[in-house]
Amino acid sequence: xxxxxxxxTRNLTMRFGGLTAVSAFNAAIPRGSIVGLIGxxxxxxxxxxxxxxxxxxxxxxxxxxxxxxxxxxxxxxVCHSGIARTFQNIRLFGNGTVLENVMxxxxxxxxxxxxQAVLGLPSSRKEARALMEKSRELLAVVDLGDLADxxxxxxxxxxxxxxxxxxxxxxxPAFLLLDEPxxxxxxxxxxxxxxxxxxxxxxxxxxxxxxxxxxKVVMGICEHIxxxxxxxxxxxxxxxxxxxxPKVIEAYLGEExxxxx
Amino acid sequence: MSLxxxxxxxxxxxxxxxxxxxxxxxxxxxxxxxxxxxxxxSEIFMLGAYFVLWGTTLFFLPWxxxxxxxxxxxxxxxxxxDRVAYRPLRDAPRISALxxxxxxxxFLQNLTIVAFGAIPREVYRPLWLETPxxxxxxxxxxxxxxxxxxxxxxxxxxxxxVYRTKAGLGMRAISKDIxxxxxxxxxxxxxxxxxxxxxxxxxxxxxxxxxxxxxxLQPVMGSIPGFKAFIAAVxxxxxxxxxxxxxxxxxxxxxxxxVAFFPDLAGYRDAFAFVLLIAILLIKPTGLMGAKLEDKV
Amino acid sequence: MQAQRTILNLLAAAVLxxxxxxxxxxxxxxxxxxxxxIAVNIILALSLNLIYGFTGMFSLGHAGFMAIGAYVCSVLxxxxxxxxxxxxxxxxxxxxxQAQAPFFVAVMAGGLAAAFFGVLVGAPLLRxxxxxxxxxxxxxxxxxxxxxxxxxxVTNGALGFKGIxxxxxxxxxxxWCVFTLFFxxxxxxxxxxxxxxxxxDDESAAKAMGIDxxxxxxxxxxxxxxxxxxxxxxxxxxxxxxxxxxxxxVLTFNVLMIVVTGGLGxxxxxxxxxxVITILLEWLRVVENPLxxxxxxxxxxxxxxxxxxxxxxxxxxxxxxxxFMGKREFNWGWLLxxxxxxxxxxxx
Numbered sequence: 001x002x003x004x005x006x007x008x009t010r011n012l013t014m015r016f017g018g019l020t021a022v023s024a025f026n027a028a029i030p031r032g033s034i035v036g037l038i039g040x041x042x043x044x045x046x047x048x049x050x051x052x053x054x055x056x057x058x059x060x061x062x063x064x065x066x067x068x069x070x071x072x073x074x075x076x077x078v079c080h081s082g083i084a085r086t087f088q089n090i091r092l093f094g095n096g097t098v099l100e101n102v103m104x105x106x107x108x109x110x111x112x113x114x115x116q117a118v119l120g121l122p123s124s125r126k127e128a129r130a131l132m133e134k135s136r137e138l139l140a141v142v143d144l145g146d147l148a149d150x151x152x153x154x155x156x157x158x159x160x161x162x163x164x165x166x167x168x169x170x171x172x173p174a175f176l177l178l179d180e181p182x183x184x185x186x187x188x189x190x191x192x193x194x195x196x197x198x199x200x201x202x203x204x205x206x207x208x209x210x211x212x213x214x215x216k217v218v219m220g221i222c223e224h225i226x227x228x229x230x231x232x233x234x235x236x237x238x239x240x241x242x243x244x245x246p247k248v249i250e251a252y253l254g255e256e257x258x259x260x261x
Numbered sequence: 262m263s264l265x266x267x268x269x270x271x272x273x274x275x276x277x278x279x280x281x282x283x284x285x286x287x288x289x290x291x292x293x294x295x296x297x298x299x300x301x302x303s304e305i306f307m308l309g310a311y312f313v314l315w316g317t318t319l320f321f322l323p324w325x326x327x328x329x330x331x332x333x334x335x336x337x338x339x340x341x342x343d344r345v346a347y348r349p350l351r352d353a354p355r356i357s358a359l360x361x362x363x364x365x366x367x368f369l370q371n372l373t374i375v376a377f378g379a380i381p382r383e384v385y386r387p388l389w390l391e392t393p394x395x396x397x398x399x400x401x402x403x404x405x406x407x408x409x410x411x412x413x414x415x416x417x418x419x420x421x422x423v424y425r426t427k428a429g430l431g432m433r434a435i436s437k438d439i440x441x442x443x444x445x446x447x448x449x450x451x452x453x454x455x456x457x458x459x460x461x462x463x464x465x466x467x468x469x470x471x472x473x474x475x476x477x478l479q480p481v482m483g484s485i486p487g488f489k490a491f492i493a494a495v496x497x498x499x500x501x502x503x504x505x506x507x508x509x510x511x512x513x514x515x516x517x518x519x520v521a522f523f524p525d526l527a528g529y530r531d532a533f534a535f536v537l538l539i540a541i542l543l544i545k546p547t548g549l550m551g552a553k554l555e556d557k558v
Numbered sequence: 559m560q561a562q563r564t565i566l567n568l569l570a571a572a573v574l575x576x577x578x579x580x581x582x583x584x585x586x587x588x589x590x591x592x593x594x595x596i597a598v599n600i601i602l603a604l605s606l607n608l609i610y611g612f613t614g615m616f617s618l619g620h621a622g623f624m625a626i627g628a629y630v631c632s633v634l635x636x637x638x639x640x641x642x643x644x645x646x647x648x649x650x651x652x653x654x655x656q657a658q659a660p661f662f663v664a665v666m667a668g669g670l671a672a673a674f675f676g677v678l679v680g681a682p683l684l685r686x687x688x689x690x691x692x693x694x695x696x697x698x699x700x701x702x703x704x705x706x707x708x709x710x711x712v713t714n715g716a717l718g719f720k721g722i723x724x725x726x727x728x729x730x731x732x733x734w735c736v737f738t739l740f741f742x743x744x745x746x747x748x749x750x751x752x753x754x755x756x757x758x759d760d761e762s763a764a765k766a767m768g769i770d771x772x773x774x775x776x777x778x779x780x781x782x783x784x785x786x787x788x789x790x791x792x793x794x795x796x797x798x799x800x801x802x803x804x805x806x807x808v809l810t811f812n813v814l815m816i817v818v819t820g821g822l823g824x825x826x827x828x829x830x831x832x833x834v835i836t837i838l839l840e841w842l843r844v845v846e847n848p849l850x851x852x853x854x855x856x857x858x859x860x861x862x863x864x865x866x867x868x869x870x871x872x873x874x875x876x877x878x879x880x881x882f883m884g885k886r887e888f889n890w891g892w893l894l895x896x897x898x899x900x901x902x903x904x905x906x
Contacts, residue, residue: 053766079768091763093756095823095885103749104756108768110749114777117748120743124748130751171768298689349876356616356688360818361875367811374861480861484807488700491847493694532704535697542694543682 003030005192006207007052007175011061014047014231021047022231024061029175029224034201034208034236038242039228039253044210046088048228049177053085054078067176080108084173086164088180088211094153098144098163101152102135105170135170141200142166157184162196169204176200178210182217190214194221219243227251265398270521271514272405276474278513283467284490285505286419286496287339287460290399293436293500294456296355300362301342302464303487304369307480309335309465310472311373314384324385332465338369339461340454348450373480382478394509408470415466416506419459421503428455436500485531489516492538498548507549512537566890571736578728590728591796592840597731598792600832601738603816604825605785608742611749611822613778614758615684616692620813622699623783624790625676625706625805627668629713631791632722633657634664642647644719645781647710661725665734665791672787676780684775699810706802718801719794726795734792738785745781745826754778755823808864812839815871821881826888831881842866 007030022044029035038047048115050056052063054075062071070078084105093101110131116124139145142162147155161181168176177231181197182190201208212218218225219239227235227242229251231236235242242248284306289300303332312334316327346365379421423429431452434442462529471486472478489512497508512534520527541548581593602620609617634657636644641655649655659667706713713719734855745751756764757771764772794800816835820827842863849856874881 055762056766075762075765076768076770079766084768085766087763087766091760091766093759093763095759096752096755100752100755103752104769105767106751107749114745114748114750117750118744120744128749167767260846296689298693346872346876353879357875357879358694359616359689359692360814361872362869363811363814364868364875367808367864368872371861371864371868375865377857379860488696495693496691528708529704532701532708535701535704538697539683539694542686542690546686548688 003032005029006031006066008064008210009048009052009061010064012048012051012058012063013060014044014051014056015059022051022228024228025226025228025233027226027236029207029209031207032201032205033223034197034210035224035226036222037209037211037226037228038213038215038218039111042230043228043251044231045228046179047231049085049179049211052078053083053177076108079171079173082172082174084168084171084175084180085177086161086168086181088122088183090157090160090164092152092160092163092167094151096152097149098139098152098155099132099135099148101167101168102138102162103131106131106135107169108171138166138169139163141169142196158189161185165200166254169200173204173206174207175207178208178212180211180213182212182214190217193217197221263398265400267519268399269401270517272401272409274514274517276408276513277517278510279409279472280467280474281486281493281513282506282510283412283415284487285494285509286416286502287464288491288494289497289499289502289505290432290456290460292494294432294439294453295351295358297346297347297358297362298491299347299460300359301346301365301369302460302491303341303483304366305335305342305461305483306464306465306468306471306487306490307373307478307483308338308369309468310384310478310482311377311480312465313469313472314377314382314478317385324387328469331469332462335465335468336458336462339457339464342369343454343457343500348453351361370480370483377478377480379480384472384476384478386473386476404473408474409468411466415463419463419502423457428452432456440488454455478534489534492534492541494548495538495546496541496548499548501548501550504548504550563890574732574736578732582728584710590836593728594726594731594796595840596788596833596836597728597735598796599813599816600675600735600829601785601792602789602813603820603828603832604738604742604783606791607817607820607825607828608745608754608785608820609627609779609782611817611824611828612746612758613754613775614688615779616688617695617779617782618692618807618810618814619679619695619699620786621807621809622695622702623672623676623786624793624809625699625702625800625802626672627673627787627790628794628805629668629706629719629801630671631664631668632719632794633712634667635661635723635725635795636719636721637723640721644721645711645714647715647717649711650714651711661723661730661795665730665788665795668791669784669788672790673780673784676783677776680776680779680783684772684779696807696810699805699807703802703805706805713802716802718799718804720799722794722798722800724790724795724798731792731796738758738788739825739829741785746825750774750777758823763811798806812867815867817881818871819874819881821883821885823885824881824883824887826886827881828884830883839863839867865867 009025010030012022013020037048039045046057051058054073054077057072063068064070065081065083070081075081089193090251093104110127112121112124112127117128123151134256135149136145139148142165144159144163144166147159152160155163165178165181185193197208198221200206222239225236225239225242234247234251235245284302287302288299291297309331312331313324313327316322316330317324322330342365346361347358350361390407391402393400395404423432431447433441434445434447435449435452439449490509493508493512494505497504497506497511516530516533519533520530581590602624606617606620609615633654637658638655641650679698683691686694707716753764753769753774756767756769757774761771816831817828818829818837845858845862846860847858849858
C-alpha cells in the first residue's frame with residue numbers, strides 16, 4: 001500500500017462471553033481510499049464497526065486513527081476526532097425534521113453553547129445561521145434539499161439512507177464508515193449510490209470503509225477488500241484477487257452473493 | 262440483646278419479609294413478561310385487605326370466607342386492570358403503559374377513599390393469632406408463625422404452577438420471547454391474564470395478612486409496602502421469582518433488625534429502602550438472581 | 559418576519575401585563591390564587607417537559623426538587639424572629655436562623671439548590687433506562703421527604719413552616735413564568751434543543767454523531783430541576799405553609815398529568831394544559847365539599863377529584879397518547895395566516 005494509512009487496526013478482537021465475534025482483525029486503510037469489509041451474515045463486520053467507533057470496548061488489540069491510539073475512546077469522542085458512521089438498521093432522529101437531523105450532526109463542530117443561544121448573543125445567532133446554511137448545502141448534496149422541513153421518520157427508505165449519510169457528513173469526518181448503504185435499493189439506485197460514494201469522497205476529501213452485501217457495489221468501488229468469516233479474516237486484497245480466492249468462494253458457497261460476483 | 266429477643270425480632274423480620282415477598286412476586290412476574298412496572302400493584306395489595314372489610318361488614322361473611330372471597334375478587338381486579346389499562350398499550354412505548362399504571366394506582370386509591378373514606382378502619386382479627394405463646398424464654402405471637410408458613414405454602418403452590426403446569430410453561434416462554442411465543446401458538450393474552458391473576462391473588466393474600474399484623478386499614482396503606490416490595494424484586498433480580506422471595510425476606514429482615522439494633526435510625530426506616538434501590542440500580546441493576554437484558558447497537 | 563415576531567411577542571407580554579393589572583384590581587382573592595397557581599404550574603410543567611418531553615428522561619422526582627426549592631426559599635425569606643418562634647421541636651442551626659435574602663435572591667437560591675441536587679442525583683442515575691430512572695428519581699423524592707422530617711434543625715421536621723411571607727404575588731409569579739417560557743423556548747429552538755430531541759429519539763445514534771449524551775442529559779435534567787426548584791419556591795410563598803407531607807407523589811402526578819395532557823415535547827401544550835388543568839383541579843374541589851341547595855345538604859365526596867383526574871390521565875394515555883398538541887407548537891405565522899383567511903372570507 002503506497003499511501004500513508006489514516007486508520008490502522010492491530011489484532012482487534014472482540015469476545016462476548018465464550019464467543020469470539022472478531023479475532024485479530026488487522027487492517028491499514030490508506031488515506032483517501034474506498035475499501036470494503038465483506039463476509040457472510042454474522043461474520044463480525046458490524047462488530048468491527050462498533051469497535052472502531054467506540055461502541056464496543058475491544059477485548060484485545062488497538063485502533064489507531066491519524067497516528068493516535070483511539071482504542072476504547074467513547075463514541076462521541078471518536079466522532080469528534082473525525083470518524084463518522086451510518087447504521088445497518090437506519091437510525092435517524094425520527095421525530096425531528098430532515099434539517100434538524102443534519103443540524104444535530106453539525107453540533108460536534110459548534111463553538112457556541114446553550115447559554116449563548118438562550119441569551120441570544122450575536123455570536124450564537126451568527127453561528128446558528130451558518131450551521132443552517134451548511135446543513136442545507138449538505139442536504140442539497142444528497143438530493144434532499146426540497147424535503148428539509150419534512151419529518152425524518154416519514155421519508156421513503158432510500159431518502160432515509162441518504163439523510164443518514166448527510167448527517168454523518170455534517171460532523172466533518174475524515175473517515176466515514178457506511179454499514180450496508182445499498183441494502184434495500186434497486187439496481188438503479190445502487191448504480192447511483194456507487195457514483196455518489198465516489199463523489200462525496202472527492203468532494204469532502206474522505207476515506208471510506210463500507211460493509212456491503214451487494215457484490216456489484218463492493219467489486220465496483222472498493223480498492224481493497226477484507227473478508228471476514230466467523231470473525232476470522234480469511235482474505236484481503238484487491239477486488240480481482242478476492243474474486244479469485246477459493247477461500248472466499250467457499251465462505252459464500254450457497255449464498256446468492258456468489259452468483260453476483 | 263438476648264437470644265430470646267433476637268429470635269423474636271427474627272420472627273418479626275421473617276413475617277414482614279414474607280409479606281414483602283408475596284407482593285414482590287407480582288411485580289417480578291409482570292415485569293418478566295411485559296417489562297412493565299405495575300405501579301398499581303400496591304393498590305391491589307390494599308384492595309385485598311379492604312375487600313375483607315367489605316365482606317365482613319357489608320355481607321356479614323365469616324372472616325375466613327371473606328378472606329378467600331377477597332383473594333378471588335382481587336385477582337379479578339388485577340386481571341381487569343390489565344385488560345383495560347395495559348393491554349391496549351402493548352405496542353406503545355414502554356413508558357406509556359407505566360404512566361397508565363400510575364394513573365390506575367391513583368384511581369384505585371382514590372376510589373377506595375370515595376367508597377370507604379380516608380379515615381383508618383379497624384379490621385377484625387381472630388384472637389388466637391394475637392395471644393402470645395411462651396416457648397421457653399421466647400414470647401411468640403402465633404401470627405408471626407402463621408404468616409411465614411402460609412406465605413411459604415402459597416409460594417410452593419406458585420412454584421408448582423410455574424414449573425409443573427402447561428400455563429407455567431407458557432409464562433416462562435413469554436418471558437423469554439413474547440413474539441416467538443405468539444407464533445408458537447401460546448395463547449399469550451390468556452397467560453398474561455393468568456399472570457396478573459396470580460400476582461394479584463398473592464398481593465391480596467399479603468394485604469390481608471398485613472391487616473392482621475397492622476390492623477389499621479387506610480387507602481394509602483399500599484404505597485410504602487408496595488414500593489418496598491418493588492425494591493425487593495429489583496434487589497432479588499427483576500424477572501426472577503426466587504429472587505423476589507429472597508429479596509423480600511432479606512429486605513424485611515434487615516428492616517426489622519436495623520430498627521431493633523439502631524432505634525435512633527427508626528425515622529430513616531423508609532429512606533433506607535430507597536437508598537438501597539438506588540444503590541442496587543447503580544451497582545448491579547440485574548440484582549442477585551436476574552438475567553442480563555442488553556440493548557443492541 | 560423576525561422583527562415582526564419580536565413585536566408580536568412584546569405585544570402579547572403587554573396584554574398579559576394589562577390583564578394582570580386588571581385582575582389585581584377586580585378579581586377576588588380566590589380567583590387571584592388560581593391565577594397564581596396557573597403560573598406556578600406552567601413553570602413546573604415546562605421544567606418536566608424539558609426533562610421528559612424533550613430529552614426523554616422519565617423522571618418522577620419533581621416533588622423532591624420542589625421541596626428543596628421551597629425549603630431553601632422559605633428559610634431565606636422568613637425573618638429571624640419568626641424562625642425563632644417556628645422552630646419548636648429543636649432550635650434551628652445558627653446559619654438557618656440567620657439566613658436572610660430578598661425574595662428574588664431567595665427564589666433564585668431555591669432554584670440553584672434544586673439544580674445542584676439535580677446534578678448530584680443525575681450524575682449517577684441518568685445512566686439508567688427509562689422506567690428504572692423513573693423509580694430511582696421517585697426514590698430520590700421520597701428520600702428528600704424523609705430527610706425533611708428528620709432534620710428538624712433545618713426544616714422544623716414534620717411540622718414544617720407556617721406564615722411564610724407571601725411575596726409571590728401575581729407579578730412575581732408571572733415574571734418567573736414568562737422568564738421560564740422564554741428560556742425554554744429559546745433553548746429548545748437552539749441546536750442544543752435539537753440535540754436533546756436527538757437523544758430522546760435515539761441515544762446510540764446521538765453518540766455516533768459526536769454528542770456527549772451524558773453531559774447533555776445532565777444539563778437538561780439540572781435545568782429542569784432548577785425550574786422545578788423555582789416553582790417550589792414560589793409555591794411555598796404562595797400557600798404560606800409547607801411541610802414534608804405536602805411534597806408527596808401527588809404533586810409530581812399533577813405535573814406529569816399536565817405535561818402528558820398537553821403533549822410530550824410541546825411547549826404550547828404545557829402552557830395550555832397548565833391553564834386548563836389548574837382551573838379544573840380547583841373547580842373540581844367543589845365535589846369534595848358539601849353542597850348546599852337551600853336547606854338541603856349534599857355531602858361532599860372526598861377523593862372524587864383525584865378519581866376523575868386519574869381516570870382522565872388513563873383515557874388520554876389510552877386514546878390520545880400524544881396529548882392535545884402532539885409535538886406541535888403555536889407560532890405567530892400560523893395564527894396570522896388563519897386570521898388572514900377569515901378576514902379574506904369575510905371580504906369576499
